[in-house]
Amino acid sequence: MPFNPLQEKGIPLEEQIRNWRELNVEPFDPDTVHPYTRCRVITMNGIEMESILFSHNFARHTNDTELRRQLALSRYVESQQQRVVNWLLPGWSSVLETTIAYEQVATDLTSWVARNEPDPYLRQAYEFGVLEDFDHLYRYSNLYEMIEHRKAEKIVDELTEVMPGRPTKVEHRHPFDNVRENYDKEAAAPISKLHQLTITAAEQQTLNFYANVGPQYMEPIARQLYQEIALIEEEHVTHYESLLDGDQTWLEQLLLHEYNECYLYYSFMEQEVDPKIKRVWETHLAMEIGQLQAAADLLRRYEDRDPAELLPAEVPNVLLFEPNKQFLRDLLATQMDLTTLGTGYVREQHERFVKMQERLHGGEQPPSERVVAVHEERFGGDYRSEQEGPHPVEAFRQHAEARA
Amino acid sequence: MTATAKRTMPYGVMPAADVVDLLLQQHGRIRDLMTEVMGGSGDQRRAAFRQLVRLLSVHEAAEEEVVHPVARRHAAAGDSIVADRLQEEHDAKELLEQLDGMDPDAPDFLPLFLRLRDAVITHAVSEQRYEFNNLRHKASPAELAGMRLLVQAAEKVAPTHPHAGVESATANIVIGTPTAIIDRARDAIRAARERLPRSGG
Ligand SMILES: [Fe+2]
Ligand SMILES: [Fe+2]
Ligand SMILES: [Fe+2]
Ligand SMILES: [Fe+2]
Ligand SMILES: [Fe+2]
Ligand SMILES: [Fe+2]
Numbered sequence: 001m002p003f004n005p006l007q008e009k010g011i012p013l014e015e016q017i018r019n020w021r022e023l024n025v026e027p028f029d030p031d032t033v034h035p036y037t038r039c040r041v042i043t044m045n046g047i048e049m050e051s052i053l054f055s056h057n058f059a060r061h062t063n064d065t066e067l068r069r070q071l072a073l074s075r076y077v078e079s080q081q082q083r084v085v086n087w088l089l090p091g092w093s094s095v096l097e098t099t100i101a102y103e104q105v106a107t108d109l110t111s112w113v114a115r116n117e118p119d120p121y122l123r124q125a126y127e128f129g130v131l132e133d134f135d136h137l138y139r140y141s142n143l144y145e146m147i148e149h150r151k152a153e154k155i156v157d158e159l160t161e162v163m164p165g166r167p168t169k170v171e172h173r174h175p176f177d178n179v180r181e182n183y184d185k186e187a188a189a190p191i192s193k194l195h196q197l198t199i200t201a202a203e204q205q206t207l208n209f210y211a212n213v214g215p216q217y218m219e220p221i222a223r224q225l226y227q228e229i230a231l232i233e234e235e236h237v238t239h240y241e242s243l244l245d246g247d248q249t250w251l252e253q254l255l256l257h258e259y260n261e262c263y264l265y266y267s268f269m270e271q272e273v274d275p276k277i278k279r280v281w282e283t284h285l286a287m288e289i290g291q292l293q294a295a296a297d298l299l300r301r302y303e304d305r306d307p308a309e310l311l312p313a314e315v316p317n318v319l320l321f322e323p324n325k326q327f328l329r330d331l332l333a334t335q336m337d338l339t340t341l342g343t344g345y346v347r348e349q350h351e352r353f354v355k356m357q358e359r360l361h362g363g364e365q366p367p368s369e370r371v372v373a374v375h376e377e378r379f380g381g382d383y384r385s386e387q388e389g390p391h392p393v394e395a396f397r398q399h400a401e402a403r404a
Numbered sequence: 405m406t407a408t409a410k411r412t413m414p415y416g417v418m419p420a421a422d423v424v425d426l427l428l429q430q431h432g433r434i435r436d437l438m439t440e441v442m443g444g445s446g447d448q449r450r451a452a453f454r455q456l457v458r459l460l461s462v463h464e465a466a467e468e469e470v471v472h473p474v475a476r477r478h479a480a481a482g483d484s485i486v487a488d489r490l491q492e493e494h495d496a497k498e499l500l501e502q503l504d505g506m507d508p509d510a511p512d513f514l515p516l517f518l519r520l521r522d523a524v525i526t527h528a529v530s531e532q533r534y535e536f537n538n539l540r541h542k543a544s545p546a547e548l549a550g551m552r553l554l555v556q557a558a559e560k561v562a563p564t565h566p567h568a569g570v571e572s573a574t575a576n577i578v579i580g581t582p583t584a585i586i587d588r589a590r591d592a593i594r595a596a597r598e599r600l601p602r603s604g605g
Contacts, residue, residue: 031435031436031438031439032439032442032443091526091529092525092526092529094532147428148428148432149425149428149429149432150432154432154436218537218540218541378421
C-alpha cells in the first residue's frame with residue numbers, strides 16, 4: 001500500500017508536546033545493541049539537529065511574527081524529539097565509541113545513498129566522500145585500541161570492515177575545491193533532494209560533535225586527531241551542502257525537511273529490530289506527519305503553492321542500513337586516488353592541492369598518520385577488521401608480520 | 405613489547421603504557437566476559453563466568469590495594485570519590501558471591517547477574533571518569549610504573565586466559581571463591597610491594 005505522509009492523519013503540533021515521563025527514555029545497552037540500531041539513533045539525532053538549526057536560521061530571515069511563532073512551535077517539538085533520540089545513547093559508552101559509530105553511520109549511510117542515487121553527478125559526490133569517512137573509521141579505530149584497549153569490531157561488529165580508505169592526510173583540499181555544482185530544483189528527482197538533505201545533516205552533526213568533544217581527551221594524539229578529522233568534516237559539509245539548489249525558498253526547504261523526516265522515520269520503523277526503539281520511530285513518524293502538514297499549510301498560505309507538486313506521490317524505497325562491503329571495495333579499487341579541482345574530480349596532484357597540503361602539514365606528519373605509526377609501534381601493526389580478504393589496493397595491504 | 409618506549413611527538417608526548425592502560429584493558433575484558441555470560445548457556449556460560457569471577461576479584465582487589473589509595477591523595481575531593489567507589493565495590497562483591505554459589509543455568513541466575521553487570525560497568529565507567537583521569541594527570545611516571553607492577557603481580561594469581569584443557573575442576577578448587585581469590589591477590593600485591601625499590605602506592 002502506497003504511503004503518502006501528506007495524506008495520512010498526523011498528530012496536531014499542539015498535542016505533540018511531551019512531559020518529563022515521556023521524555024525520560026531508557027538508553028540502549030551498548031554491548032548487546034544491534035550496531036545498525038545505534039546507527040539509526042545517530043542518524044536521526046543528526047536529522048533532528050538539522051531541523052532545529054534550519055528552523056532557527058529561517059526565523060532569523062523573516063520579520064513575520066506569526067510565521068516566527070509557527071516556527072517556534074514546531075521547533076520546540078523537534079527539540080523534544082532530538083532530546084528523546086539522542087538520549088537513547090547510553091552513559092556507559094565513551095566518546096570514542098560513539099565516534100566510531102558516527103563513522104560507521106557515515107560509511108554505510110553514504111554508501112546506500114550512493115548506490116540508490118539516480119543522478120550521476122550527485123552519485124559521484126557520495127562515492128567520493130564515503131571513502132574519506134571510511135578512512136576516519138580506520139584512524140579512530142586505531143586510536144580506540146591504543147587508548148581504550150578494545151577493538152572497534154566490538155562496536156561495528158563484522159557489518160562494516162575497517163581498513164584504510166583515501167588517506168585522511170590527502171583529504172585536506174583547498175576550500176575552493178570543496179564546492180560542487182548544485183542540482184536543479186526543477187529537474188532533480190525528489191529522492192535526490194532527500195539524499196542531499198540526509199547526508200548534509202549527518203555530516204553537520206559529525207562536524208559539531210567532533211569539534212565539541214575532541215578537547216575532552218587528555219592524550220595529545222587523541223586531541224589532535226579530533227582536530228584534524230573535524231576539519232575534514234568541515235570540508236564534507238561544504239561539499240554536500242553545495243549540492244543543494246539554494247534558490248528553493250525557505251518554506252519550500254522547510255517542507256522538504258519535514259518530508260525527509262517522515263521518510264526516514266518510516267524507513268527505520270520498517271527495519272528496526274529493537275522493539276522499544278521501534279516504538280520511538282513510530283511515535284516520531286506520527287509527529288512528523290503533523291509537522292509536515294503544518295509546513296504544507298504555511299506554504300499554501302504564504303506562497304500560494306501546492307505542496308503536493310513539490311513532493312513524491314508516495315514515499316520512496318525505504319533507506320536501509322545494511323553492509324556495503326563489496327561496494328566499498330570496488331570504490332577503493334577505483335577511486336582512492338581521486339581529488340577535486342573546481343567542481344570536478346581529477347587524479348593529478350594539481351597546484352592548488354599541493355600548496356594547500358604544504359601549508360597545512362608544514363613539513364610534518366598529520367595526526368591521522370601518527371596515530372597509526374604509534375599503534376604500529378605499540379602493537380606491532382595497525383588495527384584492521386577485514387573479512388573479505390586483503391585490501392583491494394596492493395600498496396595499502398598490511399605487512400605480513402602485523403597479520404600474524 | 406615496546407610499552408616502555410617513550411615517543412616524543414611534535415605537540416606533546418605519547419606516554420608509555422601505564423597502570424591505567426592495564427586497568428582499562430581489564431575493564432574492557434570484564435565487559436566482554438559479561439556479554440559472553442549473558443549470551444551463552446551451559447558449559448560456555450559456566451566457563452565465561454569462572455573467568456569473570458577470577459578477573460573481577462583480582463581486578464577489584466588490585467584497585468582497593470593499589471589504585472584507590474593513590475587516587476585518594478591525588479583527586480580533588482579524593483576521599484569522597486574513593487568512598488563512593490569502595491561502596492560500589494563492596495555491593496558488587498556481595499552480588500558476585502551470591503552468584504558464585506548458584507548454578508549459572510538456574511532461572512534466577514540471569515536476573516541477578518544483570519544486576520551485577522549494571523553495578524560493575526557503571527562502577528568502572530565512574531572510575532575511568534573520576535579517578536583514572538586524575539591519576540594520569542597527577543601521579544608521577546615512576547609512581548604509575550610502580551603501580552603497574554603491583555597490579556600485574558595481582559593478575560598472576562588468577563590467570564584469566566587459561567589454555568584450552570586447563571580449565572578443569574581442579575583449577576576451580578585451586579582458585580576458589582571470590583573472597584579467597586581477593587585474599588591471594590592482596591598477599592601477592594603486598595609481597596610485590598616489599599620487592600619494589602620504593603613504595604609504589
Ligand atoms: Fe523531527
Ligand atoms: Fe568522518
Ligand atoms: Fe564526513
Ligand atoms: Fe519535523
Ligand atoms: Fe573498582
Ligand atoms: Fe575497575
